[in-house]
Amino acid sequence: MAKKVIEIKGLNYSYPAGAEALKNINLDIYEGESLRIIGPNGAGKSTLLLHLNGILSGNSHIRVLDLEVEERNLPRIRSKVALVFQDPDDQLFMPTVFDDVAFGPVNMDLDKEKVRHLVKKALEAVGMQDALNRSSHHLSFGEKKRISIATVLSMEPEVLILDEPSSNLDPKARQHLIDLLKRFRLTKIIAGHDLELILEICDRVAVLDGGAIVADGDTKAILSNKSLMELHNLEVPLSLKLK
Ligand SMILES: Nc1ncnc2c1ncn2[C@@H]1O[C@H](COP(=O)(O)OP(=O)(O)OP(=O)(O)O)[C@@H](O)[C@H]1O
Numbered sequence: 001m002a003k004k005v006i007e008i009k010g011l012n013y014s015y016p017a018g019a020e021a022l023k024n025i026n027l028d029i030y031e032g033e034s035l036r037i038i039g040p041n042g043a044g045k046s047t048l049l050l051h052l053n054g055i056l057s058g059n060s061h062i063r064v065l066d067l068e069v070e071e072r073n074l075p076r077i078r079s080k081v082a083l084v085f086q087d088p089d090d091q092l093f094m095p096t097v098f099d100d101v102a103f104g105p106v107n108m109d110l111d112k113e114k115v116r117h118l119v120k121k122a123l124e125a126v127g128m129q130d131a132l133n134r135s136s137h138h139l140s141f142g143e144k145k146r147i148s149i150a151t152v153l154s155m156e157p158e159v160l161i162l163d164e165p166s167s168n169l170d171p172k173a174r175q176h177l178i179d180l181l182k183r184f185r186l187t188k189i190i191a192g193h194d195l196e197l198i199l200e201i202c203d204r205v206a207v208l209d210g211g212a213i214v215a216d217g218d219t220k221a222i223l224s225n226k227s228l229m230e231l232h233n234l235e236v237p238l239s240l241k242l243k
């Protein structure tokens with residue numbers, strides 16, 4: 001039996017000024033799984049992901065890699081569980097691309113040579129090696145997305161959490177990302193609307209709507225269920241319609 005990497009029991013969350021964003025979420029994620037979280041705008045996808053490394057915390061029990069998600073465990077959790085925000089401007093804050101991608105490894109107290117090597121490898125993985133000395137803020141949105149992904153790859157995480165990773169990527173960069181995610185054998189949790197990408201990468205899908213999980217199971221079975229998909233403002237991907 002595969003190891004349980006993430007365990008969420010009865011997670012509820014309300015934003016201070018807002019309505020209830022998550023309602024009684026129960027979810028177990030196992031080592032090596034690729035889980036896709038789909039659902040309409042405002043369903044709670046990003047809110048759920050932000051709980052997985054303690055950026056938000058509700059009144060719930062969440063365990064990640066055998067650690068309770070609580071203040072004293074956050075440094076250890078964040079060195080192993082890497083999250084890429086939906087908006088790259090939330091991810092990038094250093095003066096240069098190098099500094100942004102090196103930030104994680106530098107904080108892990110690795111020596112300079114090792115940091116350089118990890119940064120180079122991460123930038124190559126997203127096809128942005130030529131941007132090393134540029135300012136992150138002068139890049140296009142799609143380029144920023146790619147650098148954001150590099151900022152977590154450089155940490156060689158055990159769990160990769162991506163919020164809308166393919167939005168704004170051109171077709172070549174998107175295919176590059178798909179190939180990269182296929183090669184990344186560890187646990188992946190990906191939120192987003194790019195349903196064809198799910199078919200290529202994820203074996204399991206959870207549907208979130210109104211802050212609750214309304215379906216969880218095999219990717220093809222869920223994505224080809226027309227009535228379920230339409231009920232939650234989603235669409236059967238073209239490639240499944242044609243079959
Ligand atoms: N900072 C915030 N303060 C108050 N309410 C918020 C905040 N962020 C999100 N919400 C609300 O919480 C709910 C869930 O939002 P969330 O961003 O998790 O949705 P999502 O599924 O990621 O949507 P999208 O597909 O647009 O990315 C929405 O009703 C949203 O309006």
Ligand SMILES: [Mg+2]
Nearest residue numbers: 045046086163
């Ligand atoms: Mg979102």
